[in-house]
Amino acid sequence: MPALITIAAAAIITYILRIGGLLLSDKLPRTGNVKTFMDTLPGTILISLVAPGIIAAGFWGLIAAFFTGLCAYKTGNVFMSMLIGIGIIILQRNFL
Amino acid sequence: MLKKFEIQDQIRDGFTANLPVAASVAAYGSVLGVLAIQKNVSWIELLLMNISIFAGSSQFVMVDMWQSKLPVIEITLAVLAINFRYLLIGASLRPIFRGTSLGHKFRMMHLVADENWAMTLAASRKGNVSSGYLFGGGLCILSAWCIGTISGHRLGAFVQNPEAFALDFAFIAVFTALTISLWRGKTDILPWITAVILAIISEKMLPGKWYIIVGGIGGALIPIFSKKKEK
Incomplete structure (x- = not known):
């Protein structure tokens, strides 16, 4: 029983955050500073999510991320870009 | 009728787009499955977490804090802190949900993870993407997450050292590529x-x-x- 309560509490909290963010944003104005903020937000969240991981992966992490980003910029192909990054890290970890 | 087909197409496209990253999700799920055995979390409890919480890093922390006398409050607060970013993630989905009903929002928002969220926003920069794409991606990530965690629990981890296969870096690589697709200039x-x-x-x-x-x-x-x- 305590297990079920713990899981239910975590599930409810997480769902409230997900739906709450969307519903709150609906209440915000769609003009001016709020719009500027909301339009910039996706990029800044995503780059904040990934940046510490790249740094933690060290020098080769930076190299791999650079070529991943370059490929994504040139081709727009997410899958191929991901393979390039992973490929560089696999080569480095197993052969260097 | 036409509208229904469009939604199905979007769900399928979203599902397919998330398949590459889903492989990494499954491999990491298998690591959580193994951790869960050590903490005496049953596979049913694990499956229940996958479906009802559906948030990888918070599940890792939960399983890690799992013990015979469960610290319910502490675990709930930890989950709140780790998943607080979903408030921002949810807010950033406003354009995707423009003009949809409240019920639709309530149904679609549960299956939002970092992966399918980022994939959906990147796709929305290229063309018209609906919440069906997001939901399809969520179904893909959820399937991979369940397959990974449960087989890890029942059979052991897929790979002994995920680092050698750069599975940890797969997330960094895919999020890096998706970040670039959000570049506006x-x-x-x-x-x-x-x-x-x-x-x-x-x-x-x-x-x-x-x-x-x-x-x-x-x-x-x-x-x-x-x-x-x-x-």
Whole structure:
């Protein structure tokens, strides 16, 4: 029983955050500073999510991320870009 | 009728787009499955977490804190802190849900993970993407997550050392590629640099995932301040 309560509490909290963010944003104005903020937000969240991981992966992490980003910029192909990054890290970890 | 087919197409497209990253999700799920055995979490409890919580890093922390006398309050607070970023993630989905009903929002928002969220926003920059794409991606990630965690629990981890196969880096690579697809041009330079600096510093200083919130909000505030300066 305590297990079920713990899981239910975590599930409810997480769902409230997900739906709450969307519903709150609906209440915000769609003009001016709020719009500027909301339009910039996706990029800044995503780059904040990934940046510490790249740094933690060290020098080769930076190299791999650079070529991943370059490929994504040139081709727009997410899958191929991901393979390039992973490929560089696999080569480095197993052969260097 | 036509509209229904469009939704099905979107769900299928979203599902397919998330398949590559789903492989990594499954491999990491198998690691959680093994951890769960050590903590005496049954596979049914694990499956229940997957379906009802559906948030990887918070599930890792939950399983890690699992013990015979469960600290319910502490676990709930930890989950709140780690998943707080979903408030921002949910808010950033506003354009995807424009014009949809409240019921539709309630049904679609449960299956939002970092992976399918980022994939959906990147796709929306290229063309018209609906919440069906997001939901399809969620179904894909959920399937991979369940397959990974449960087989890890029943059979052991897929791979003994995920690092040798760069599975840890797969997430970094895919999120890097998706970040680039969100690039809007010069206006993003200053906000993104600010976000990177704030995220790296706060990741060192704050627990959990707060760095995403600090970097995300801090970076997005920059264009407001620079606009004021111009005036």
